Amino acid sequence: MLDYPLLAALAAVIRTGSFERAARQLHVTPSAVSQRVKLLEERLGTVLVVRGQPCTGTAAGQRLCQHVEQVVLLESELRGTLPGLSPADGPVTLRIAVNADSLATWFVAAMAEVPSCLFDLVLDDQDHSAEWLRKGEVLAAVTASAAPVPGCNSHPLGALRYRATASPGYMRRHFADGVTAESLAGAPCLTFNRKDRLQIQWLRLVLSDPDPARIPTPPTHWLPSTHAFVDGALAGLGWGMNPDPLVADHLAAGRLVELLPGRPLDVPLYWQQSRISGAALAELSRAVLRAGRQALHAADGDEREDGSAESPSAR
Amino acid sequence: MLDYPLLAALAAVIRTGSFERAARQLHVTPSAVSQRVKLLEERLGTVLVVRGQPCTGTAAGQRLCQHVEQVVLLESELRGTLPGLSPADGPVTLRIAVNADSLATWFVAAMAEVPSCLFDLVLDDQDHSAEWLRKGEVLAAVTASAAPVPGCNSHPLGALRYRATASPGYMRRHFADGVTAESLAGAPCLTFNRKDRLQIQWLRLVLSDPDPARIPTPPTHWLPSTHAFVDGALAGLGWGMNPDPLVADHLAAGRLVELLPGRPLDVPLYWQQSRISGAALAELSRAVLRAGRQALHAADGDEREDGSAESPSAR
DNA sequence: AACATGGATTAGCCCCGCTTCATCGGAGGA
DNA sequence: TCCTCCGATGAAGCGGGGCTAATCCATGTT
Numbered sequence: 001m002l003d004y005p006l007l008a009a010l011a012a013v014i015r016t017g018s019f020e021r022a023a024r025q026l027h028v029t030p031s032a033v034s035q036r037v038k039l040l041e042e043r044l045g046t047v048l049v050v051r052g053q054p055c056t057g058t059a060a061g062q063r064l065c066q067h068v069e070q071v072v073l074l075e076s077e078l079r080g081t082l083p084g085l086s087p088a089d090g091p092v093t094l095r096i097a098v099n100a101d102s103l104a105t106w107f108v109a110a111m112a113e114v115p116s117c118l119f120d121l122v123l124d125d126q127d128h129s130a131e132w133l134r135k136g137e138v139l140a141a142v143t144a145s146a147a148p149v150p151g152c153n154s155h156p157l158g159a160l161r162y163r164a165t166a167s168p169g170y171m172r173r174h175f176a177d178g179v180t181a182e183s184l185a186g187a188p189c190l191t192f193n194r195k196d197r198l199q200i201q202w203l204r205l206v207l208s209d210p211d212p213a214r215i216p217t218p219p220t221h222w223l224p225s226t227h228a229f230v231d232g233a234l235a236g237l238g239w240g241m242n243p244d245p246l247v248a249d250h251l252a253a254g255r256l257v258e259l260l261p262g263r264p265l266d267v268p269l270y271w272q273q274s275r276i277s278g279a280a281l282a283e284l285s286r287a288v289l290r291a292g293r294q295a296l297h298a299a300d301g302d303e304r305e306d307g308s309a310e311s312p313s314a315r
Numbered sequence: 316m317l318d319y320p321l322l323a324a325l326a327a328v329i330r331t332g333s334f335e336r337a338a339r340q341l342h343v344t345p346s347a348v349s350q351r352v353k354l355l356e357e358r359l360g361t362v363l364v365v366r367g368q369p370c371t372g373t374a375a376g377q378r379l380c381q382h383v384e385q386v387v388l389l390e391s392e393l394r395g396t397l398p399g400l401s402p403a404d405g406p407v408t409l410r411i412a413v414n415a416d417s418l419a420t421w422f423v424a425a426m427a428e429v430p431s432c433l434f435d436l437v438l439d440d441q442d443h444s445a446e447w448l449r450k451g452e453v454l455a456a457v458t459a460s461a462a463p464v465p466g467c468n469s470h471p472l473g474a475l476r477y478r479a480t481a482s483p484g485y486m487r488r489h490f491a492d493g494v495t496a497e498s499l500a501g502a503p504c505l506t507f508n509r510k511d512r513l514q515i516q517w518l519r520l521v522l523s524d525p526d527p528a529r530i531p532t533p534p535t536h537w538l539p540s541t542h543a544f545v546d547g548a549l550a551g552l553g554w555g556m557n558p559d560p561l562v563a564d565h566l567a568a569g570r571l572v573e574l575l576p577g578r579p580l581d582v583p584l585y586w587q588q589s590r591i592s593g594a595a596l597a598e599l600s601r602a603v604l605r606a607g608r609q610a611l612h613a614a615d616g617d618e619r620e621d622g623s624a625e626s627p628s629a630r
Numbered sequence: 631a632a633c634a635t636g637g638a639t640t641a642g643c644c645c646c647g648c649t650t651c652a653t654c655g656g657a658g659g660a
Numbered sequence: 661t662c663c664t665c666c667g668a669t670g671a672a673g674c675g676g677g678g679c680t681a682a683t684c685c686a687t688g689t690t
Contacts, residue, residue, distance in 0.1 A: 004319045048345045078382045
């Protein structure tokens with residue numbers, strides 16, 4: 001068996017980002033942590049931690065850290081069937097990949113239902129969620145891609161409804177003569193990041209022009225923050241696809257209006273969980289599916305339209 | 316994190332069945348092992364090992380032992396991606412449930428292709444294989460029940476072909492006037508154990524009488540050993556369903572004959588592997604599926620007949 | 631009844647890993 | 661440029677955890 005006191009120190013350093021915090025977590029002095037990590041590095045003949053602010057793991061270090069976390073997860077399951085084993089030295093931390101808009105709308109509700117464990121959330125902006133799942137770097141993911149990661153249980157969550165919204169002032173400025181392909185081509189829109197294709201998809205949907213060349217490509221602001229995105233629309237910076245739960249109040253109050261009322265874009269979301277460690281995730285999974293059912297729209301949207309054949313990549 | 320040196324000692328005792336052998340395996344004295352286990356028991360306030368010949372684990376002890384093995388498995392995967400970690404203190408032992416006839420025919424060929432790990436085979440006579448898989452006591456199983464254990468990958472292997480065989484002398488004694496329902500009712504047959512329903516199934520198949528009450532229940536010998544089963548047929552004790560690979564030579568040489576030539580019973584087999592630890596099992600899985608394809612018959616038997624709706628429970 | 635086997639116990643020692651304290655190095659600021 | 665602070669590292673020294681060795685004890689055997 002491996003030397004787990006040593007490995008635990010390494011994992012603590014990489015997770016907390018500093019020798020000092022790791023020491024506090026392990027209830028020893030920083031020197032002890034340093035010695036443990038050093039010893040591990042000498043035995044392996046490799047650098048495991050890149051010293052810096054914060055300290056991070058090298059490839060090998062991260063792999064070891066990941067192993068430690070898998071073992072900790074197994075331990076938490078063990079504790080479930082064998083109470084009184086030994087006081088857990090801290091609640092389990094589940095690393096989960098979530099897309100930004102889910103995090104901003106419904107996901108925290110699910111997290112709140114599982115107060116017994118900690119979360120280490122990773123935003124999958126870069127669409128790395130599938131890769132992370134495959135490599136075991138996250139235990140589960142909320143993803144917009146239905147593409148099933150091999151060996152993972154995939155559950156449909158429902159669809160997050162996006163509405164094309166802008167401020168009334170913006171509407172007067174740019175769409176006084178109606179929302180047409182021409183006016184859309186000149187009106188600035190908001191885009192979350194390079195991967196965000198929601199605006200384009202909506203355009204394609206509502207213009208229903210099969211020729212992609214005739215879909216306008218409006219000038220755009222880049223706003224990689226869900227709430228900044230809403231604020232951008234409120235401020236009249238541009239129009240953008242915003243999650244329904246975030247703009248419902250603004251729409252009701254008239255601070256925002258839909259470009260084309262009743263033409264939302266539904267993006268189906270999926271909950272994928274790695275096969276490693278079923279039991280530890282079971283509670284969270286239940287909560288996520290419940291929260292998803294509550295906040296999202298059933299796969300067959302009751303209003304109309306979903307993301308067409310090309311699977312929309314949610315933010 | 317748990318105290319793994321202590322747990323390793325416990326697991327070694329339970330697996331080897333004695334403190335002395337455990338000590339040899341861990342390169343320490345039996346006293347050290349005894350102290351480790353004792354300490355663990357004191358900390359938990361529970362007995363973990365029932366001292367005896369051999370030593371076995373209590374429920375709690377077995378659960379801990381199982382945890383250790385899961386961790387060891389994770390370690391073996393870690394070693395795969397991180398060579399030079401530390402010399403593995405012994406090859407990994409994979410605990411697999413296999414039905415007796417598979418073990419006697421084709422399964423060892425698959426094992427031989429994976430010389431890098433050790434095997435701890437469990438015969439699933441009692442049809443506990445599903446339960447074992449669910450509880451994580453075995454990592455994978457060759458089972459005759461298609462019933463998919465939740466959370467397990469299940470692959471069809473093909474069908475093991477059984478032939479109703481007896482010695483020529485036996486045939487003359489009991490079936491001189493032909494194999495009929497009447498003669499079958501009086502001719503002694505062989506049965507592997509209380510769970511073995513192959514003979515009954517074959518009778519139902521060949522007599523094709525929908526009324527189960529009219530299926531004869533011949534007098535039977537109980538022979539819970541695959542090779543003894545063949546020997547029993549050779550010796551003229553009775554007739555029985557024997558795996559084709561074991562009796563092909565005898566049939567060709569005339570030492571055995573089929574009760575009804577060309578009327579075999581095909582029992583489909585499945586390879587189910589637990590979700591824990593994919594990579595460590597991957598090589599074995601490939602070998603098993605390859606060996607299965609070679610030795611077994613494709614699901615759609617090319618000769619005729621399979622086990623009907625009621626899934627046959629192979630031995 | 632003596633013996634063999636295998637686990638438990640105890641004493642004692644050694645070494646491992648911790649703390650304490652000093653040092654070093656880099657980042658940020660006057 | 662020098663100073664200062666923070667945080668990682670190194671050396672020394674101590675304490676205890678865990679080992680070995682020797683003995684004890686229970687069980688079952690000849």
